[in-house]
Amino acid sequence: MDGFAYPNEVQIxxxxxxxxxxxxxxxxxxxxxxxxxxxxxxxESLRPLARFSLVTALAFVIVAPLPLLVHLGQPERAxxxxxxxxxxxxxxxxxxxxxxxxxxxxxxxxxxxxxDIVTYAITxxxxxxxxxxxxxxxxxxxxxxxxxxxRRLVKVLGAIGIPxxxxxxxxYSGFIFGSVKxxxxxxxxxxxxxxxxxxxxxxxxLLIILYVAAMGVQRKPLNHDALRSLASWLAGFLAVNVTIExxxxxxxxxxxxxxxxxxxxxxxxxxAVSYLGIQLVLGSALPLLALWVVxxxxxxxxxxxxxxxxxxxxxxxxxFAMRWNVVIGGQILSKSLRGFLSYTPExxxxxxxxxxxxxxxxxxxxxxxxxxxxxxxxxxxVESSGIQLELNMVEPEFPRPA
Amino acid sequence: xAGDEGKGTGLDRRSFLKLAGGILGSAGVYAVLINVKGTAVxxxxxxxxxxxxxxxxxxxGFVVNSHNCIGCGKCVVACxxxxxVPQRDDCNRTWIERYHLTEDGRVLVDSPQSGxxxxxxxxxxxxxxxxxxIDKAFFVPKLCNQCDNAPxxxxxxxxxxxxxKDGIILVDQERCIGCRYCIMTCPYGxxxxxxxxxxxxxxxxTSVADKCTWCYHRITKGRLPACVxxxxxGARVFGxxxxxxxxxxxxxxxxxxAVLKPDLGTxxxxxxxxxxxxxx
Amino acid sequence: xxxxxxxxxxxxxxxVAFVLLRAAILQGAFTLDEFALRPPNPEANQRExxxxxAVYGDSSSCGSADCHSDIYEAWxxxxxxxxxxxxxxxxxxxxxxxxxxxxxxxxxxxxxETCHAQLAARPSAFPQVEPSQHYxxxxxxxxxxxxxPGPAATITHAPEGDCLQCHSATNARPAKPVPINHAGRTNxxxxxxxxxxxx
Numbered sequence: 001m002d003g004f005a006y007p008n009e010v011q012i013x014x015x016x017x018x019x020x021x022x023x024x025x026x027x028x029x030x031x032x033x034x035x036x037x038x039x040x041x042x043x044e045s046l047r048p049l050a051r052f053s054l055v056t057a058l059a060f061v062i063v064a065p066l067p068l069l070v071h072l073g074q075p076e077r078a079x080x081x082x083x084x085x086x087x088x089x090x091x092x093x094x095x096x097x098x099x100x101x102x103x104x105x106x107x108x109x110x111x112x113x114x115x116d117i118v119t120y121a122i123t124x125x126x127x128x129x130x131x132x133x134x135x136x137x138x139x140x141x142x143x144x145x146x147x148x149x150x151r152r153l154v155k156v157l158g159a160i161g162i163p164x165x166x167x168x169x170x171x172y173s174g175f176i177f178g179s180v181k182x183x184x185x186x187x188x189x190x191x192x193x194x195x196x197x198x199x200x201x202x203x204x205x206l207l208i209i210l211y212v213a214a215m216g217v218q219r220k221p222l223n224h225d226a227l228r229s230l231a232s233w234l235a236g237f238l239a240v241n242v243t244i245e246x247x248x249x250x251x252x253x254x255x256x257x258x259x260x261x262x263x264x265x266x267x268x269x270x271x272a273v274s275y276l277g278i279q280l281v282l283g284s285a286l287p288l289l290a291l292w293v294v295x296x297x298x299x300x301x302x303x304x305x306x307x308x309x310x311x312x313x314x315x316x317x318x319x320f321a322m323r324w325n326v327v328i329g330g331q332i333l334s335k336s337l338r339g340f341l342s343y344t345p346e347x348x349x350x351x352x353x354x355x356x357x358x359x360x361x362x363x364x365x366x367x368x369x370x371x372x373x374x375x376x377x378x379x380x381x382v383e384s385s386g387i388q389l390e391l392n393m394v395e396p397e398f399p400r401p402a
Numbered sequence: 403x404a405g406d407e408g409k410g411t412g413l414d415r416r417s418f419l420k421l422a423g424g425i426l427g428s429a430g431v432y433a434v435l436i437n438v439k440g441t442a443v444x445x446x447x448x449x450x451x452x453x454x455x456x457x458x459x460x461x462x463g464f465v466v467n468s469h470n471c472i473g474c475g476k477c478v479v480a481c482x483x484x485x486x487v488p489q490r491d492d493c494n495r496t497w498i499e500r501y502h503l504t505e506d507g508r509v510l511v512d513s514p515q516s517g518x519x520x521x522x523x524x525x526x527x528x529x530x531x532x533x534x535x536i537d538k539a540f541f542v543p544k545l546c547n548q549c550d551n552a553p554x555x556x557x558x559x560x561x562x563x564x565x566x567k568d569g570i571i572l573v574d575q576e577r578c579i580g581c582r583y584c585i586m587t588c589p590y591g592x593x594x595x596x597x598x599x600x601x602x603x604x605x606x607x608t609s610v611a612d613k614c615t616w617c618y619h620r621i622t623k624g625r626l627p628a629c630v631x632x633x634x635x636g637a638r639v640f641g642x643x644x645x646x647x648x649x650x651x652x653x654x655x656x657x658x659x660a661v662l663k664p665d666l667g668t669x670x671x672x673x674x675x676x677x678x679x680x681x682x
Numbered sequence: 683x684x685x686x687x688x689x690x691x692x693x694x695x696x697x698v699a700f701v702l703l704r705a706a707i708l709q710g711a712f713t714l715d716e717f718a719l720r721p722p723n724p725e726a727n728q729r730e731x732x733x734x735x736a737v738y739g740d741s742s743s744c745g746s747a748d749c750h751s752d753i754y755e756a757w758x759x760x761x762x763x764x765x766x767x768x769x770x771x772x773x774x775x776x777x778x779x780x781x782x783x784x785x786x787x788x789x790x791x792x793x794x795e796t797c798h799a800q801l802a803a804r805p806s807a808f809p810q811v812e813p814s815q816h817y818x819x820x821x822x823x824x825x826x827x828x829x830x831p832g833p834a835a836t837i838t839h840a841p842e843g844d845c846l847q848c849h850s851a852t853n854a855r856p857a858k859p860v861p862i863n864h865a866g867r868t869n870x871x872x873x874x875x876x877x878x879x880x881x
Contacts, residue, residue, distance in 0.1 A: 004499075004511035004526070006544070006591025010492040013582035013595060073580015073595060073609030080560040080579060082700075083707050084722055091583050092559035107689065114685065137692075139685035146683060153686070181666050182553065182589035335591055336682050338511050426698060455732070472804045474797040476769045483773050484737045500803050520796030521803070539803035564724040574727040605730070619734035628738045634765040634797065635808070 003339020012331050014071075016345040016356050019327045021067040022173045022195060023202070023320055024060055024363065029170040030203010031057040032105065032161060034230065039108075040158040045229035051112055051376035052214075053207050058105045059367035064098060067359055070350060090176045097168045104161045110135070111150040111157075113374045118142050120373075131373070167192075170199045177326060184259030184337070185266060185330040190248045197241035202319035204234040205287075208312035210367075212305060220377060224301045228294060231308040235291035238315060242284045245322070262337045270332060270340050275325045283318015287311040455622045457568040462548070462616060463643035463650040465659065468676035471541035471637035473498050477629035478518040484617060484628035488600035491515050495592075495614035496545040496629055500525065501681065504534035509680055517541075542681050543637060545629070546571070546592040546614035547662065547670030554584035554593065554613075563611070569643070569671060570618050578610035585611055589663050590670075616640070643671070739775040741767045749781075757829040761809075765797075770828060794822040825875050827861055837876045845872045 001010065031053045037043040038050035069075045082099075085092035110117075118140050121132035171192040177183075178191025208230055215222050249267070252260060267275055290311035294304050332341045346352040481487060481496045498517030502510040502525040510525040521541075527533070548571050555563050555571060562577035563584055573584075575596075585593040593613040596603045604612055617627035621640070625631075630638045641648030646655075650673070653659070659673040663682060674681075706712070712719040744767045745754025757763060768774050770793060776783040791813070800812045817825070842848075846867065848857035864872075 002528075004513070007494045007497045007513055007516045008492060008585070008591045008594040011585070011594055013585055068581075071581075073582070073598070074578065074607075077560070077577065077579045079719060080577065083704050083719065084561060086558055086561040088555075089557045089559040089583070091557065091581060094559070103693065107693075110689070137685055137688040139688060141684060146685070149683065149686070176583070180553075180557075180587050182587055331586070335589060336511070338509070338682075426694070457728075469805065472797060472808055473801065476766070476796075480738055480766075480768070480773075485734075486737075502802065520799070521801055522799065523801075536802045539801075541803050561722045561724075564722075564727075566724075566728050572724075572728060572731050574722065574724065576727070577722060604734070615731060618728075618731045620736055622732045623736075625736065625740065631738055631740060632766050632769055634762075634769065636764065 001339060001341055003334070004336055005334030005339045005341050006336055009331075009334055009341055012328070012341065012343040014327050014331060015343065015351050016353065017067045017071045017351045017359070019320075019323045020356055020359055021064075021071075022170075022199075022327070023323045024064055024067065024360075025170055025173055026195065026199030026202045026319065026323075027206050027363075028057050028060045028064060028101075028203065029165040029196070029199040030201065030205075031060065031207055032165050032203070033200050034204055034207055034233070035108075036158040036162050036165075037233070039112075039154050040162065043229070045225055046233075048223040048226040049207060049211060049230060052211060053203075054105070054109050054112060055370055055374070055376050056207060056210060056367060057203075058109050059370055060363040061098070061102050061105050062366060063359075063362045064102075065094075066362065068094070070355060070359065090172050090179060093168070093172050097164070097172060101161070101164055101169045104157050104164065108154055108157045108161070109374075111154050113376075114150055115142050115147060116374055116378070135373075166196050170196050177330065180330075182335055183330050183333070184252075184257070184263055185333050186326065188248055190244060194241070194244050194248065197237060197244060198319050198322055200237045201234060201241050201315055204230060204237065205312035205315035205319070208234065208308055209316070212309050214371075215377070218377070222301075222305065224304065227308055228304055231291050231304070231311065232295035234312065234315065235288070235295045238284070238288055238291060242288065245284075259337055262333060266329060266333050266340070271325050271329050274321050275329070279318050279321040279325055283314055283321050287314040287318065290314070457566050457622075459644070460568045461643045462569050462621060462671070463641060463648075463654075464545070464548070464616065464672040465639040465641075465650045465653045466543050466545075466672060466674050467637045467639065467653070468540055468542050468674060468678075468681075469637075470635045471498065471543055472635055473500055473517060473521045473541040474634065475517040475520045476632040476634065477543060477638060478516055480628040480632035481614070482518070484620075485604050485615075486602045487604065487612070488596060488602060490597065490600070493594050493596065493600070493612075495612070496543065499542045499544060499681075501540055501542065501678065502534065502536050503538040503678075505537045506534065508534060510534065540676070540678065541637075542674075542677075543629075544590065544592070545672065546616070547590060547668070547672040548616060550669035550671060551667055553587045553589070553666075553668060557583045557587045559583065566618075568622075570616055570621075571613075572615055572618065573611050573613065575605045575607040575610040575612070578607070580609040580611070582611065588613075589666050589668060736775045737773045738768050739773070739778040743778050744774070753829050760830045762829065762831050789821070789823055789828075791822050794826075823863070835876065837873075841869060841873065845869055 034046060034053040035050050035057065038046045069078060072078055081092060081095040085095055087093075114136070117132055117135045119142075121129060121136045121140065124132055174192035174195030177186040177195075178188055180186045208227065211227065211230075212222065252263060287310075290307045293299070294307050294311065299307065328343050332343055334340060345356070348354055475498060478494070478496055478498065482489065485495060487493055487495050494516045496516075497513055498521075499511055499513045500517070500521055504510065510527070512521075512526040514521060525534070525536075525539075548565075548569055550569070552565065552571055555565060559581060560577055560579055562575075562579070563571060563573045565571045580595060582595055585595060593611055596608045596610055596612050598609045600608050617625075617629075620627060626640050627638075630640045639649045639653060641650035643650060645651060653675065654673060657675055659675055660677040661670040661673060662677070663670075707719050708721045710720060741754075744750050745758065757767075770788050772786040772788070774785050777785045795813050798810050800810045804810050846860070846864070849860045
């Protein structure tokens with residue numbers, strides 16, 4: 001304790017594991033938005049990344065509640081969130097929102113990959129065949145008409161998914177913090193918006209890195225137009241994100257309410273490294289520069305890929321720092337406005353660094369598992385049983401409903 | 403679509419689907435009704451009388467007189483014993499803050515071990531900070547304010563914390579999932595989490611939220627909270643806000659009282675006499 | 683379309699199953715307390731809180747007729763009359779219910795200091811001393827009786843012979859008796875506290 005804090009504030013209740021939660025839900029929302037940009041808004045340049053982003057979102061959403069479960073004091077009672085949620089609590093909304101959103105993502109992924117699933121169901125053997133058949137629900141109709149209906153449903157679900165991702169799935173976690181009037185660092189109506197935009201930004205950045213890495217590992221060529229398009233979208237959203245975050249602090253600085261002295265001290269002293277250094281300079285200014293160069297300047301492919309990846313990586317670091325600064329920063333500031341506490345995550349233990357790394361690794365492992373069964377980058381054309389299915393590197397042209 | 407005649411069941415597909423739909427539909431309606439009923443907001447316990455005590459007859463209030471407090475810490479000692487609060491420094495249902503106002507305008511606040519062993523000597527100073535000349539100094543006891551518009555009740559995701567008809571906010575420690583949202587949201591720092599390795603706990607549960615209950619088990623039997631009993635100088639007063647002649651109502655009538663952080667709209671029921679500006 | 687129907691049915695079945703399960707839980711079908719699979723019941727919880735046992739008694743119960751009424755009488759009129767018995771004697775509800783249970787007695791100077799050490803934050807009218815300068819070599823209780831505290835009374839006559847001859851604790855002399863802990867003290871010791879103004 002430095003200065004004065006209420007004696008109970010020494011307990012930093014929401015630690016590293018809780019920082020992880022809005023980070024992962026942000027990645028989900030962001031990855032989903034990229035898929036929606038194609039499936040709902042028909043942004044053609046992102047077509048090669050559409051299925052990829054959907055699978056990424058799915059892998060992350062399945063394991064999204066794990067950080068929370070690990071963090072709870074009584075995790076076995078967590079069922080209460082589903083059975084008797086208290087509807088005035090933003091946190092209670094998690095249960096149903098997560099189920100709803102996961103359902104949307106599962107159905108969308110299933111619909112988008114159905115043709116592949118049916119293909120694999122027909123051509124695979126043994127256990128794999130049974131798995132694919134189950135995934136196909138025993139229906140092998142991939143006529144143009146059924147695929148067209150699938151495509152339309154995907155669009156509808158995407159349209160439902162956007163507000164549910166924004167307002168519900170990630171907006172609510174911003175609201176959890178933004179509605180806490182007791183904490184001057186958290187309390188602002190802008191918090192859900194800030195969380196939303198940094199979520200989109202983090203998801204896009206993750207996709208860039210994952211795409212470059214996945215293609216690199218498999219020695220497949222990158223679609224540079226799609227990559228450049230995504231980097232441009234990221235640049236745009238990052239600019240908006242930085243603006244809103246800056247607006248929040250600038251307004252506090254202008255209004256100079258009672259809490260300003262301690263908030264200023266928080267930013268410039270306690271969080272100097274993680275806020276000013278990492279979140280602002282390393283995680284916002286530098287990637288802004290890198291990504292806007294990619295967006296505006298016609299660079300050779302290698303340079304563009306490098307700059308996009310670097311920009312994306314720094315963005316991810318910046319978003320993680322932002323989550324840390326919000327969650328931890330808000331708790332190390334005493335509500336007495338007279339002092340600060342400190343937090344260092346433990347290495348081992350249920351909520352320590354090792355546990356966090358394990359939890360962060362899980363969605364990637366799940367991604368690997370899912371893409372083993374339904375790779376979004378397609379394999380070479382398969383010929384067997386007289387069924388010829390044309391499989392390209394790009395999304396097939398579906399007959400668009402008139 | 404060509405109807406598929408069921409093989410000898412006498413029920414064709416259409417009628418079967420209709421029947422199934424009807425059954426599912428009614429089951430669904432019934433289940434929805436049950437669910438809606440079960441989701442009634444349970445913020446306020448209905449207040450059925452237990453024994454001779456009728457929660458509907460009382461509405462409890464508290465007055466803290468900061469002028470009188472000598473910072474002896476006996477209230478903190480009594481509370482920890484009475485309620486089996488863990489003996490750690492970061493687990494407090496009540497505590498005492500000491501304020502030193504210096505001539506050069508600084509406000510130095512401390513609460514060594516929450517005041518449980520009293521206070522000694524000098525106020526807390528940062529290393530290298532010059533010795534202040536003390537202009538004014540006083541103690542401020544703190545505890546849960548049992549807010550009428552409590553943010554902690556609002557944010558509990560599982561309705562584990564609730565307000566009784568007689569105005570006390572309690573935590574169902576068999577329901578609490580230990581998410582700590584209520585602890586984050588209390589503007590007064592009145593709540594804490596019972597540590598998993600706590601030496602003792604009020605209800606035997608650990609990793610759940612806990613807070614001062616104004617000794618609910620005592621006041622519902624006509625006794626006073628332990629801290630009020632322990633205070634040797636009348637810095638803590640307890641009474642019934644419904645009774646105009648109760649000690650708290652009398653004080654509220656005869657002198658000026660204030661609450662902590664009124665701008666947050668929590669409507670605390672713990673009133674302070676002698677609250678200095680800058681005490682939060 | 684067929685696949686949509688099947689998918690739709692699976693989803694509908696899942697939703698219905700969830701709703702039915704929840705309805706069952708709310709109706710109290712399960713009693714797995716570890717998983718808190720029961721509806722919230724604030725009334726029951728309220729009664730649980732009400733039924734917790736008290737650990738601290740009340741000072742008035744210490745002074746009841748068949749207990750410590752004599753000390754209580756003196757104490758209640760003394761300067762310590764508002765200091766709860768249990769502040770020095772520890773929680774005593776168990777002792778009230780069953781007097782065989784012992785009660786402690788903290789006679790350390792540290793305890794006195796928690797209230798009476800000089801502090802800027804204490805009201806100036808409140809009796810307080812600087813412990814390092816107020817007879818630090820003597821225990822507080824050698825001059826201050828806990829149930830009748832206050833500085834020692836100054837004597838109103840010139841000392842005649844052995845103080846304790848007249849002022850004995852047990853003697854039936856008309857002179858004011860002294861507390862029991864004064865037994866064996868010499869005149870010098872008496873005059874040290876009882877002669878003239880003391881801090």
